[in-house]
Amino acid sequence: MTLFQSNWSKQLNIKYPIILAPMAGGITTSELVSAVSNAGGLGMIGAGYLNPEQTRQIIREIKERTSNPFGINLFVPEQGEVDEQSIVNAQTCLKKYREELHIQNQQPALSNQNNFKEQIQIVLEEEVPVCTFTFGLPSEQIVKKLKNAGIFIMGTATTVKEAQIIEKLGMDMIVAQGSEAGGHRGTFLEHPNKSLIGLMSLIPQIVDQVNIPVIAAGGIMDERGAFAARCLGAEGVQMGTAFLTCKESGAHEVHKESILNASEDEVVLTSAFSGKKARGINNRFIREMESAERSILPYPYQNTLTKDIRKAAGEQNNPDFMSMWSGQSPRLSKNISAAELIKQVVDGYEVLKERV
Amino acid sequence: MTLFQSNWSKQLNIKYPIILAPMAGGITTSELVSAVSNAGGLGMIGAGYLNPEQTRQIIREIKERTSNPFGINLFVPEQGEVDEQSIVNAQTCLKKYREELHIQNQQPALSNQNNFKEQIQIVLEEEVPVCTFTFGLPSEQIVKKLKNAGIFIMGTATTVKEAQIIEKLGMDMIVAQGSEAGGHRGTFLEHPNKSLIGLMSLIPQIVDQVNIPVIAAGGIMDERGAFAARCLGAEGVQMGTAFLTCKESGAHEVHKESILNASEDEVVLTSAFSGKKARGINNRFIREMESAERSILPYPYQNTLTKDIRKAAGEQNNPDFMSMWSGQSPRLSKNISAAELIKQVVDGYEVLKERV
Numbered sequence: 001m002t003l004f005q006s007n008w009s010k011q012l013n014i015k016y017p018i019i020l021a022p023m024a025g026g027i028t029t030s031e032l033v034s035a036v037s038n039a040g041g042l043g044m045i046g047a048g049y050l051n052p053e054q055t056r057q058i059i060r061e062i063k064e065r066t067s068n069p070f071g072i073n074l075f076v077p078e079q080g081e082v083d084e085q086s087i088v089n090a091q092t093c094l095k096k097y098r099e100e101l102h103i104q105n106q107q108p109a110l111s112n113q114n115n116f117k118e119q120i121q122i123v124l125e126e127e128v129p130v131c132t133f134t135f136g137l138p139s140e141q142i143v144k145k146l147k148n149a150g151i152f153i154m155g156t157a158t159t160v161k162e163a164q165i166i167e168k169l170g171m172d173m174i175v176a177q178g179s180e181a182g183g184h185r186g187t188f189l190e191h192p193n194k195s196l197i198g199l200m201s202l203i204p205q206i207v208d209q210v211n212i213p214v215i216a217a218g219g220i221m222d223e224r225g226a227f228a229a230r231c232l233g234a235e236g237v238q239m240g241t242a243f244l245t246c247k248e249s250g251a252h253e254v255h256k257e258s259i260l261n262a263s264e265d266e267v268v269l270t271s272a273f274s275g276k277k278a279r280g281i282n283n284r285f286i287r288e289m290e291s292a293e294r295s296i297l298p299y300p301y302q303n304t305l306t307k308d309i310r311k312a313a314g315e316q317n318n319p320d321f322m323s324m325w326s327g328q329s330p331r332l333s334k335n336i337s338a339a340e341l342i343k344q345v346v347d348g349y350e351v352l353k354e355r356v
Numbered sequence: 357m358t359l360f361q362s363n364w365s366k367q368l369n370i371k372y373p374i375i376l377a378p379m380a381g382g383i384t385t386s387e388l389v390s391a392v393s394n395a396g397g398l399g400m401i402g403a404g405y406l407n408p409e410q411t412r413q414i415i416r417e418i419k420e421r422t423s424n425p426f427g428i429n430l431f432v433p434e435q436g437e438v439d440e441q442s443i444v445n446a447q448t449c450l451k452k453y454r455e456e457l458h459i460q461n462q463q464p465a466l467s468n469q470n471n472f473k474e475q476i477q478i479v480l481e482e483e484v485p486v487c488t489f490t491f492g493l494p495s496e497q498i499v500k501k502l503k504n505a506g507i508f509i510m511g512t513a514t515t516v517k518e519a520q521i522i523e524k525l526g527m528d529m530i531v532a533q534g535s536e537a538g539g540h541r542g543t544f545l546e547h548p549n550k551s552l553i554g555l556m557s558l559i560p561q562i563v564d565q566v567n568i569p570v571i572a573a574g575g576i577m578d579e580r581g582a583f584a585a586r587c588l589g590a591e592g593v594q595m596g597t598a599f600l601t602c603k604e605s606g607a608h609e610v611h612k613e614s615i616l617n618a619s620e621d622e623v624v625l626t627s628a629f630s631g632k633k634a635r636g637i638n639n640r641f642i643r644e645m646e647s648a649e650r651s652i653l654p655y656p657y658q659n660t661l662t663k664d665i666r667k668a669a670g671e672q673n674n675p676d677f678m679s680m681w682s683g684q685s686p687r688l689s690k691n692i693s694a695a696e697l698i699k700q701v702v703d704g705y706e707v708l709k710e711r712v
Contacts, residue, residue: 161621179535179552200585200685201683203580204688224559
C-alpha cells in the first residue's frame with residue numbers, strides 16, 4: 001500500500017488522502033480539480049465567489065473530465081453592516097490606486113449579496129460527493145439535508161473549540177487550518193488575529209479532543225509535510241499553494257511566478273484586499289494599506305471594493321495590486337503538473353518512511 | 357536503538373537529541389538542567405538574565421549533579437538608546453500597576469548593562485560543553501575562541517536567512533524557532549512580527565538551504581511533535597513549555613498551573629513585558645497594554661522597567677501581572693518529572709513509528 005490510507009478516503013473511494021485546497025477566485029479550474037481527482041487525490045472547487053450559473057457549470061465540466069469523487073467549498077454568508085461614512089473613507093483611500101490603474105468607474109457598487117442557498121441547492125441536485133465550508137457553519141437543517149443526500153461534509157477549524165463545534169454539528173471531517181496556510185483565515189469564533197496556531201501545535205491538540213478525522217492544512221508542500229502531519233495525528237493533508245503553481249491552476253502567471261521566486265519571510269498577513277485576514281506575498285498595496293488600516297471595511301465589503309483594482313492589476317500584469325495568496329513555504333513550490341506533484345508526494349513518502 | 361540518533365548527539369555523547377529550551381528567569385534550575393542531562397537529553401541553562409557570579413554558581417551546581425554534557429544560553433547584547441520623554445511616558449503608563457501592587461520604589465533605575473563578555477569568559481573557564489545564543493550573533497572572534505576550546509555552539513534562527521548567517525559564522529548547529537514557540541522571539545534580522553513562521557514551513561525550508569544540523573523548537577510536547585520534526589528534516593527537538601511544567605522547573609507555581617489549565621487560544625504574542633515580542637498566556641497586563649503600545653520601551657529597557665511589577669506579582673501570587681510564557685500547545689502539558697517526560701517521548705516514539 002502506498003501512502004497512508006484512512007477510513008474516510010476508503011469510504012469515499014479515494015486512493016490518496018491528499019485534498020486540493022478549494023482556492024477561490026478562479027484558481028481551481030475544472031482542469032486542476034479533475035487532474036487532482038484523476039491522480040487519486042480529492043479535487044475541490046473553490047466556489048466562494050461563483051454565482052449559481054458558474055457553480056453549476058464548473059461542476060458539470062469536472063464531471064466530464066473525471067469519474068472520480070471531487071468536492072466543492074462554499075463560503076458561509078457573514079452578517080454585518082457598514083455605515084455610509086466608512087464607505088466614503090474606504091473609497092477615498094482607494095481612489096489614488098484606481099487612478100494609477102486607469103480604472104474608469106470610480107465608485108463600484110457595494111453589496112453583501114451571496115449565493116449560498118442557491119449553491120447548496122445545486123450541490124444537492126448535482127450530487128457533488130463532498131461539500132466543505134469556510135468562514136462559518138451551515139445551519140443544522142442544511143447539514144441534515146446534505147447528509148441525507150449522502151454528501152460527505154467538512155468544516156474548517158483554526159482552534160480546538162471550532163473543531164469541537166464542527167464535530168457537534170454532525171460533520172464528517174475537520175480541516176485544521178494552521179497559521180502557515182495561505183489565503184483567508186477560516187476562523188469563525190474569534191478574531192482571526194487570535195487564532196494563528198501553527199500545525200505543530202494545532203493538530204495534536206485537536207485530535208486529542210475530537211473523534212472525527214482531522215485533515216492538516218497549511219504550509220504542506222511535499223512528502224515531508226504529509227508525513228509530519230500524519231505523525232501529529234492528521235488523517236490526510238490539504239494542499240493549496242503547492243497546487244496553485246501547478247500547470248493546470250488558473251492562478252495568474254504573475255502570481256505563480258511570485259510564489260516560485262519568493263522566500264518565506266516575504267509572506268505576510270493582510271486584510272487590505274478583502275477586510276478579512278489572509279496570507280500572501282507582500283507587495284506595495286499591502287505595505288501602503290498598513291498605515292490606512294482604519295479605512296479598511298469588514299469582509300465582504302472591502303473585497304467588493306477592491307475587486308476592480310485587483311482585476312485591472314491582473315490585466316496589466318502588475319503585481320503591486322494583485323492579491324497573491326501564498327502559504328509560508330513558497331521556497332518549496334514547483335511548476336509541475338498536479339499529477340506529478342501527487343506522484344512525488346506519494347513516492348517520496350515511501351522513501352522517507354524507510355529513512356526515519 | 358531507541359529514538360532517532362544524530363551525528364551531533366553521538367559527537368556530544370548524548371543519548372537522545374532532546375534539548376531543554378534555555379528558558380531564562382529562574383526556570384532552568386540546576387535541578388531541571390541536571391535532570392534532563394541525567395535522563396539522556398541535553399540540559400541547558402537560560403543564563404540571559406544572570407550576573408557573572410550567578411552564572412558561575414549554577415554551572416558548578418550542575419557539575420555536582422551530573423557528569424553528562426549540558427549547555428548554556430546567552431543573550432547577545434542589543435544596541436539602542438531611549439530618550440528621556442519615552443522613559444517618562446513608559447513610567448507613567450506603569451504607575452497605576454505599581455500602586456495596585458503596593459510597590460514602594462516608584463522609579464526603578466534603567467540600564468542597558470549586560471554581562472555577556474564576563475559570561476563568555478566563565479563558559480571558557482568552566483569548560484561548558486555547549487553554548488547557544490539568542491537575540492543575535494556573537495562576534496567571529498568569540499566564535500573562534502569557543503570553537504578552539506572545543507565548545508559546541510548553536511544559534512537561534514526564525515527564517516532561512518538567519519539560519520544561513522549562523523552557518524556562515526561557523527556555528528555547529530541551528531535551533532529553528534517556529535512561530536509556535538513560547539517566550540521571546542529569537543529573530544535578529546527582521547522585525548519579530550515579520551518572521552512568525554510555523555515549524556511545518558520553517559524546518560524543510562531551512563534544511564534545504566544549510567548543511568549543518570537543524571533542531572526544531574516550538575510547540576513540541578511529546579513523541580508526535582518529535583517524530584513530525586524528524587520527518588520535516590530536523591535532527592532533534594528543543595522543548596521549553598513541556599519542561600516548564602515539570603516538577604524540577606523553577607517556574608512560579610501560578611505560571612505552571614496557568615499553562616496546565618490553558619487552551620491554545622489563550623496564548624498570545626506581546627511586547628508589554630520586555631519590549632520584545634514574546635509568547636505567553638493572556639492576562640490583564642497584556643490586554644491593557646495593547647492600547648498603550650506606544651508607551652512600551654524597546655528591549656531591554658521595558659524589561660528592566662517591569663521587573664519590579666513582575667516580581668511583586670509573583671510574591672503576591674497574582675497572575676494578572678506575571679509574564680507566563682508558553683508555547684502554543686498548553687493542552688499537552690503535564691506536571692511530571694523531567695526524566696518521566698523524556699521517557700514518555702522516547703517510548704512513545706517507538707510505538708508511533710510502528711503505527712505510521
